[in-house]
Every structure is written in C-alpha cells, then in structure tokens.
Amino acid sequence: DIQMTQSPSSLSASVGDRVTITCRASQSINYYLNWYQQKPGKAPKLLIYAASSLQSGVPSRFSGSGSGTDFTLTISSLQPEDFATYYCQQSYSNPSITFGQGTRLEI
C-alpha cells in the first residue's frame, strides 16, 4: 500500500494566518491527491481533488498544489471555522486507497 504522511501532525495558528499542511506519498501518485476537512463529530468534507481542483462551494482561501510525491494544502487567511482536522488521501493506487494520519489545526 502507498503510505501517506502528513506534516505537521498538529498545528497552532491564529485567525488571519497563512497555513500550509504537507502530505508526502511513499511513491509517485501523479496528481491523484485529495484533501478533506473534518470537524469534531462530523463527516469529512471534500476541499480539494486532483491535487489542485477546488471542490464546488469551498472558499477560495483554500488551495492545493503538488504532484508526484509531495503535496500541500494552503489556507491563505485562517477563519474561525477553519479550525479542524485535515486529511490527505491518494486515489492513485485504487482500489487500495489510503489516507494520511491527519493534521489537527488548533487555535
């Protein structure tokens, strides 16, 4: 299975900050990388698919980049509702898809 490693595992930031979360794949996954946001007690929400495509309805302060093995999720200006856990997921090695361990973004 392809291993997905996120860094950092947790992150403290303030409203208005620019934040970057990194996801590294154990082998090349081309651009088959998605990002999800999950708030406590809620289902995950798709933010970015195919590494850099913004899902419909997601604010433009979220952006994704990367290809191959290294990817980033950037939030340009943190809003109060952005404090959550973020997961990356590879869909290259289907059906054996895998998620990163998550990055908890705290105030």
Add this chain to the structure above:
Amino acid sequence: EVQLVESGGGLVKPGGSLRLSCAASGFTFSTYSMNWVRQAPGKGLEWVSSISSNSNYIYYADSVKGRFTVSRDNAKNSLYLQMNSLRAEDTAVYYCARDLSTRGMTYDFDYWGQGTLVFVSS
C-alpha cells in the same frame, strides 16, 4: 440536495454480524459508484469498500476481505454493508460516501453521510 443517511449500527459481540444501510436521495443514485469509509474512535480514516454503479466492480480493504460484503439496490437508492465475524478492531463510525464523478470509480468522495457507530465488544 444530496443526502446520505446511514443506519444499522449498534453494539455487537465479537463474532457477531451487523448490516449497515445507507439511504441516498437528491441525486441519480444508479449512476454513481459508492463507498464505505470507517473511522475508529479518535483515529484517522480508513477505506473499507467500494462498489461500482452497476455492481459489476466490488473491492474491499484487506482488513475486511472475506468478512464484509457490500451491495446496493438501485431501485431503492440504497447501499448496504453486511459485516460478519466482527472483531473489536472493527469498532468505528462507518460512513457511506459518494464518488465525485459518474465516470467510473474515482475514489474522490464528495458527499458523506453522518455516519453510524459500530461497537464490537463482549
């Protein structure tokens, strides 16, 4: 509005069985691949199973292969997960999730249900 509503979770003893259901509405269910993803308490996300729109393609994670069976009824807009020989490590919230595209199985999950908790304990 797209809605996915899971049901069927609960407390079950090790070795027991449970059948989860996911009722879909607000979209043409028969044209989308569907998926099950689980999350153990306090842990990350784990893909469990996927089924194509016409049930021709079905896949399982190694951790559940041979014990879980996914199925769907397009006439009833419903997805199912039959779970047998349950183990303590199957304890998790189980989510059904829709594929982003109708063009085959993409494994990009754009809509998720609220989840149903399965607790395996004696």
